[in-house]
Amino acid sequence: MPNTVTHRSTPGPPLKLALLLYPGCMPAGLFAAADMVRAANLRSQTTLIEIAWVGVDRQPVPTWQGPALTPNLAVEHANADAVLVPGLWLSSPEGVDASLTLLAPVVQALRALPRQTALWSYCAGVALAAGSGRLKHQRATATWWLRAPLEQQFPGVHWCFDEPLVTGPRATTAAGANGYLPLMLQVLAARMAPQALKDLQELLMLPRPRTVHPAFAGHDLMTTTQPELRRAMLWVQQNPASGLTLPQLADALGVSPRTLARRVQQHAGMPAAQWMRRIKLRQASEALCDTALPLKRIAADLGYASEAGLHRAFTQATGQTPLAYRMAHGVR
Known part of the structure; x- marks a missing residue:
């Protein structure tokens, strides 16, 4: 599976990772994830992961207090092994319900993904993953201050807010605005030798x-x-x-x-x-x-x-x- 933690001794086919843009998202984590993938591919001298920037469609997407970014593909056409859902700005926990309503097309697009496509999300982006139904009957984590609304709206999810990263066969979730970092390190650890991964951690300008x-x-x-x-x-x-x-x-x-x-x-x-x-x-x-x-x-x-x-x-x-x-x- 894409998010296994067993290191591969011989490289398999590149993992196809779709970075999801949606209105109001905070794309810094997506850019950082893309940088990590690029560095991992260079360090390994092979393509471990292929990146595609996707959206609900190919129209420009306004990001949170940033520029509009144009996806290369609609997510339904990406044929991705995994989709990474970034966080969004929420001023309070009470904003979860309104955001899910506003972003209903995004939630529907995630719901329509093939069953074999893994869904990765972090911070408030976990709310979109939960809204899609892809976390139901699975273990998941999210940023601690979203605990009350997420437990109330999605009781079918086995919430584990005391864990910073929760992996599963079809979904991986991480807590915190920098949740993409442990998530991507977990993914890369499955595909790189320990020394190569250590080089990335030491040489890249990653949040500590x-x-x-x-x-x-x-x-x-x-x-x-x-x-x-x-x-x-x-x-x-x-x-x-x-x-x-x-x-x-x-x-x-x-x-x-x-x-x-x-x-x-x-x-x-x-x-x-x-x-x-x-x-x-x-x-x-x-x-x-x-x-x-x-x-x-x-x-x-x-x-x-x-x-x-x-x-x-x-x-x-x-x-x-x-x-x-x-x-x-x-x-x-």
Whole structure:
């Protein structure tokens, strides 16, 4: 599938990626994605991904406070393996419903895509993907402040707002205005050797993740190039904290627990069990920083046995209570 995380040892046919333009979209992420693809193709000395700029039709599309851009193709004629849906400007969560009404032709075009076409979206663009019905009965994430309207309007989606990136066989969603970055890194990690991907991360002028507490440094997808460890991190993010065990993770990856423990120790410099706990605590730290959710709700969302257990583990790892951490690093 287009969004698998298993690295290809030999290049297959180029993936055909359509970058969707629609009225009021914020196209910066599309341009950045196109730059990443261009650099990946040059670094690999082969065409890994082919880009096409598409719209509902071929008419010029007015972007948010920017120029009108003209698609090369209508999305229905792109014959794409995947369509990337960028975000749009929303001044408040209440704007989701009005935007979906205004952009009904875009939603309909996404709904009409062939079943085998993967849909990738990030930030508020996830609302369009959800509106198309393509996320129904699937796991998905989106920007945290859209939680209430998305849960209300699309109860058939298995929302995972505590995860920055959620991949599936037919859809991939990412949170945040820069959500295209972990999304595209995930796609490229499936098609490039780890060293080549690392070169891209170091040489391209990519947005960097915000400064995090030293306890969580190196525990995110954006800084991890090894495909197996990226798969491991996704698995840990998607499973409840109280149920994390090394044998289960090793089984999910198809390796022995001993092999996995050795690779995690080499990569992270800590035992695998501690590494898994830190990944979950990083998720907790992001929820503390980006939302006003009470610690009890965060603990429940991430699968901790109790609020007290999360409080104790977080304080031990960071030297700060969750409340102190939120006061120091969280949104105002």
